[in-house]
Amino acid sequence: MSEARNVTADDFAEWYAEAFVEIRRAVTLAVGDADLGEEATAEAFAKALVHWPKVRRADSRRAWVYRVALNEARSRFRRLRLERRYLQRRRAEGELHHPPPEEPDTALWRAVSGLPPRTRTAVVLRYVADLSVAEVAEAMGVATGSVSATLHHARKRLAQVLSEEPKGAER
Template identity: 60%
Template sequence: MGDERSDGGHDGFDDWYVQAFPQVRGALALAIGDADLAEEAAAEAFTRALVSWRKVHALDSPTGWVYATALNHVRSTLRRLRLERRHQQRLRAGPRSYQPPPEPEPALWRAVAELPPRTREAVALRYVADLSEAQVAAVMGVSAGTVAATLHQARRRLAQILADDVDKERTR
């Protein structure tokens, strides 16, 4: 038993934790303005550091890793709280407060259906899913310039199709 470690391979963690935890917790509390959330985030980050101690210990700055991990935990927690708050507000407002967006005109849907498949995809991602051009490019696996050009051509083609539809309606 002389060679076995009693700490399960976590050499140095305890000493580092005792030294670094108060500093990390204090810096987080100052940065985010919430001592309780700072305590929670620091504890979570140090727990993750313990689980991955061999990897974390080998880093140039284990404490920097813990700060980054703790700040990511704070961001996730705040994002979750915002979503919960919005959900609670919707519940309190009742079912009538939600108004779905109006359906697009059938003529517009018909015009979009006439576009080539990749162009339809770009239009749907940009204008229905409300993704940025960069996000559309990432989803489609093309450059942002290709997306911009495709959307420009789509808008031009849609205007042409819709104008033709209006002309047809006038001549009836």
């Protein structure tokens, strides 16, 4: 059974290597957007792999993938159009007016931007995005204890840096 499975997988891999570039190029030209063409083609090939026993026997594998890719692109266009209409309606009803964010304190912003990336991310998620420690841990994919320790060290470092800030510095 596994030998048959490998032959099928090898068959798909060979066909994919042969057909992907041509199909992506055609789909991209058809939809007029390189990113969308790439994504729709990749999605179509992923579906072809899932349905490979059926696609492999199709009269035209390429036609099957073109159809799936173009349908995927149309679906994305429809979703984007619906999202735009929804946002326009919400704006017209005044529901999407958000005041601009406050400018951050310059010294504090400088101090935070000087932190290592992981530490800076934890600080921003906790104190700017106002996530709980557990939510920060989930968003960063680490343990809550790691977040707590990171934030503890960050607060100490920020206090040190901000206390060294010359008096009268730009705020």
